[in-house]
Amino acid sequence: MNPLFAADVLYRTARRPSVTRHTVPDRNGHRFVRAVGDLRHDLEEEASGPEWSELLGRAVAARWRSVIDPVPFSSPESITAHLLKPLPELATPLFGALDTFREELLREVMDARTALLSSGNRARRDALMECVEVSDPDSTCVVIGNHRTAVSVGSWLARSSHPRPVLSPREYLHPARGTWDFAVLMGPLSWLGASLVTASRANETVIIQPDWIRDDNEFHGLFAPEVMPTHPISVEIRSVAIPAAKEERPVPSPEPESEAHPPTGRGGWEPVPARELTSEIDWAAITRKARTFDPDHELEMDTDSVHRVSARLALLGGDRAAWIPEEGHAVRRLLPNAPEGERIASLPLSELVPGMFLLLRANGEGQAVPRRVTDTHLGPKCAEVRRLQADWKARLDRALKREGPDDLKRRVRNQGAITVNPTYWLTEDCLRPQRDQDFLALLRALGAPEPARYVEAGKVLRSAHSRAAYSLARALEGEAEARDLTQLRVEGHQALALPEFPETAEMVAFQVVAISPNPESVPSSIVRRPLRVQGTSWLV
Structure with a gap:
């Protein structure tokens, strides 16, 4: 239509x-909104600093969420109370290191928070x-x-x-x-x-x-x-x-002097326009956090030639984010309210929108597959394939210790390699160099006999690894089909694991909180990989 x-x-x-x-009537809520607004205005660019980001993030989220949340603060279901309660603990380290005016602003936020909680949201x-x-x-x-x-x-x-x-x-x-x-x-x-x-x-x-x-x-x-x-x-x-009911009428705080809140320029209890309270996502700050990769993956980033793709950053529940490529295969969508057996669906990447739930491997696609599962898929070729893999990695280890990475890189490039990353190739996560051309150049530089045998064995190993990853993914999706998903609905994320394979990377169901409006060029190795972005859980 x-x-x-x-x-x-x-x-x-x-x-x-x-x-x-x-x-x-909500005088205490109004007081809290003004206090948080004054502190944010005074901090300006400092508000995104590590010492302030979580405190202000929670406070800002609490002020807009309290507007829509009718759940009593005494109830375990109250998300607003969950945001408000940790604020004193986050503020304590800051007191004593601030100038007098800023300390007064922070103390007013804490006092307003106490008054708001005392109202009970009745x-x-x-x-x-x-x-x-x-x-x-x-x-x-x-x-x-x-x-x-x-x-x-x-x-x-x-x-x-x-x-x-x-x-x-x-x-x-x-x-x-x-x-x-x-x-x-x-x-x-x-x-x-x-x-x-x-x-x-x-x-x-x-x-x-x-x-x-x-x-x-x-x-x-x-x-x-x-x-x-x-x-x-x-x-x-x-x-x-x-x-307001008589017994619930809040006791207003003393009316502030006109100079006590110079940042906002508001006096008395002037109404606040609704649009001033919407919480805009600082994509630049979240992107900076998402670029802090795990040490093992940083090795892959240092190569001279890395395949890159255009991707948007998706903010997920549970303090996570993931780069979602603009073009490529579909993602696995989870429908928590669907009947068992119908919860998993394939979704084109272009149709992913905030509010949906998707399934991602905790270490990225095809990562952390137990060796024993891969070996099962290798079948009778297992012993020979693993022997050749162990041999070239042992040669690489000796060469790195003898020559150092820089000299070894030069020798491998002289043999015709395009991408050279011997330190990463030595890690357990790396089955073999991605390109045959790079693998052959490495084998020649290491003096391995009959390099073609190693390349062929590497192809067999990679194929078995992919089949093992697929079988584990389907098994983990089976967990999602049968599991109680209340945690996912409430917290925005829920891990799914296989008891029989405790060493397997978990599959995690995430709610998509937001998707960045602008794509960026990122290494293809990090797409669909959940990355920690501490301090975003209040946006869920």
């Missing part, structure tokens, strides 16, 4: 909703519960823009004896979901998308957000009336202030 036509169909089949915004909880308790359970849904938060809210509602579907905006708008009598949208509509009300799937919609957030009151459809008569064209939202 033509995308323009499909969009028009979506509007024409939409409900004509009654939309109300419930503004929830106001947001009560606002949501008031909606779901009086509505039809079979025709009511909750919409949240963050997948991890949606999972935790769904779990909390179920434990609270009020199970309701908690959907992403895309799920809510999907025609297959049908329509609802009542929908509760958590957070500002400018975060969720105007189509949730201009092409609403519910007869009545309530938006719940803090009273200190300023958002638009009128939202327009995709098409202007003069282009195509879609229905409805625009939706006006009326706001209703929810009074």
Whole structure:
């Protein structure tokens, strides 16, 4: 179907909703937002430094997540509380090393964090519960823009004896979901998308957000009336202030002096525009972290001629990232909610989008295959193939010790090699040099008899290794088919292992958090390899 036509169909089949915004009192949340904003503004470029990045990353994530998260802070499902609680431990080493003004800003963040936690998140909880308790359970849904938060809210509602579907905006708008009598949208509509009300799937919609957030009151459809008569064209939202319960009314902090917060220039309790709180991903900083390779793989990076590909960096759950090539084979996608036996699907790389789950080997494709599994695939050729491999590696080891890497590289190049990396070739991960031309040049330089025999044995070994890797990958995918994947839904990653092969590299299911907009040229040896990028878990 033509995308323009499909969009028009979506509007024409939409409900004509009654939309109300419930503004929830949240002075402590407002105080925390201002405190974090002032500290970030004062730090400016220093905010991405190692001593500040995790503290500020968690604080920034907590401030926008608290806007949409109704789970009480005392509940184990509260992701906001999980972000807030470690902040004092992260801040302690910084006190004493800062100037007076910056230390006051940091202390205000800690005090505001304590006040926010003490509120228990009761106001947001009560606002949501008031909606779901009086509505039809079979025709009511909750919409949240963050997948991890949606999972935790769904779990909390179920434990609270009020199970309701908690959907992403895309799920809510999907025609297959049908329509609802009542929908509760958590957070500002400018975060969720105007189509949730201009092409609403519910007869009545309530938006719940803090009273200190300023958002638009009128939202327009995709098409202007003069282009195509879609229905409805625009939706006006009326706001209703929810009074704070007497026992839950937060005690406001002393009103700051006008000069106490010079960075923001805001005075009193002025509302904050919703768009100021969105969390932009610093791709440059994440790319720098992703370029810190494991020592073994750095050896491969130092070669004079490395095959490179165009790839985008995908930020994954569990403090990981992976370079995803723009062109190439499909990736293995995991569908956690599909029936057992139907969870694994092949997905073209071009169709990978944030929110999906994919399967990657912990050490990259085809790595860490147990020798005993490869030997099984070698069959009767095993002894001879392994003997020849051990022989050329022993010769290489002696040559490196005798001549050193630089002199040996020169000799191998003189024999016609293009890529020369003898230090990496000696490692256990390397079965043989990638190119036959390089392998033959190395064998001639080492004085190995009948070099062609070694090259042929290397081909047999590499083929057996590939078949072993494939069989292990299918076995690990079988684990994904049968495993309880709750951890994956909540934390954004889950490892899968084979008990009978404990030395095998794990396969890990990751949620794709974000994909960089711009491709980069990277060595082909590192694509699809999960890389540690410490300090990104709060983005999930």
